[in-house]
Amino acid sequence: MTVKSFSFKIDTNKNFEIIDITSKINELIDMGEGIVSIFSKHSTSAIVVNENESGLLNDFEFMLDNLVSDKFSYQHDRIDNNARSHLKSFLLSSSECLPIKNGNLDLGTWQSVFFIELDGPRHGRTVTLTMVGE
Numbered sequence: 371m372t373v374k375s376f377s378f379k380i381d382t383n384k385n386f387e388i389i390d391i392t393s394k395i396n397e398l399i400d401m402g403e404g405i406v407s408i409f410s411k412h413s414t415s416a417i418v419v420n421e422n423e424s425g426l427l428n429d430f431e432f433m434l435d436n437l438v439s440d441k442f443s444y445q446h447d448r449i450d451n452n453a454r455s456h457l458k459s460f461l462l463s464s465s466e467c468l469p470i471k472n473g474n475l476d477l478g479t480w481q482s483v484f485f486i487e488l489d490g491p492r493h494g495r496t497v498t499l500t501m502v503g504e
């Protein structure tokens with residue numbers, strides 16, 4: 371059994387942005403079978419798995435905006451005015467742990483891995499991959 375880790379940086383261009391990182395992760399996987407943890411080192415971002423269909427991705431943004439309303443004032447806004455970004459991140463996850471098979475992510479036909487920017491634009495968002503396998 372081997373453990374390997376890599377990290378890579380993502381620059382984002384909008385306040386809310388969904389970036390498909392599936393092919394980037396497949397490039398970085400260098401073991402045949404195992405599991406990979408995909409972790410974003412930021413509290414205003416997320417890693418999720420879902421379908422890369424443009425209407426659905428717009429629906430996802432719409433849902434988050436409605437769950438974390440801008441009609442209220444939030445205590446964290448007194449510090450750095452990005453409470454809604456953190457609260458959306460609370461609802462999602464900072465990581466996913468996924469299977470590796472034949473040197474690639476073993477995803478379902480309609481699944482992709484996304485980095486979700488919730489407080490952009492930002493330079494140099496860091497995503498860490500930790501692989502365990504052989």
Ligand code: ZN
Nearest residue numbers: 450452453456
């Ligand atoms: Zn903050």
